[in-house]
Amino acid sequence: MDFIDLLIAWLVSASSLLIISQIPVGVEIDSTPKAFVSAAVLGIVAAIVRPIMGLVFAIPNFLTFNLLSGLFTFIITVATFMIAASLVHGFRLRLGIWSAVIGAIALSFVSNLIYNFI
Numbered sequence: 801m802d803f804i805d806l807l808i809a810w811l812v813s814a815s816s817l818l819i820i821s822q823i824p825v826g827v828e829i830d831s832t833p834k835a836f837v838s839a840a841v842l843g844i845v846a847a848i849v850r851p852i853m854g855l856v857f858a859i860p861n862f863l864t865f866n867l868l869s870g871l872f873t874f875i876i877t878v879a880t881f882m883i884a885a886s887l888v889h890g891f892r893l894r895l896g897i898w899s900a901v902i903g904a905i906a907l908s909f910v911s912n913l914i915y916n917f918i
Contacts, residue, residue, distance in 0.1 A: 813839035826899030
């Protein structure tokens with residue numbers, strides 16, 4: 801991934817966070833600069849947490865013959881979302897884990913929509 805791709809991913813994530821903070825899913829972001837910081841932290845946390853959690857879930861994933869791999873990936877995404885929200889002042893999950901679950905789904909959906917437009 802080169803610098804331009806990284807910049808585009810950051811802009812799409814920040815824009816997606818701003819959009820989902822406007823719908824009533826329990827995700828709140830105070831300002832546009834906080835959305836950019838949150839997107840950067842979310843990316844950094846994902847880069848750190850996903851390989852570690854991938855190792856943790858490797859055995860259950862293997863034992864279920866990858867039938868539940870989508871579920872484990874989703875759990876990792878929700879955990880990443882919660883960690884990022886706890887690290888950034890001004891990025892809140894009002895309903896706790898439920899906001900993280902709905903927010904992770906909404907972030908994925910909105911990001912995919914934006915990527916399809918560009």
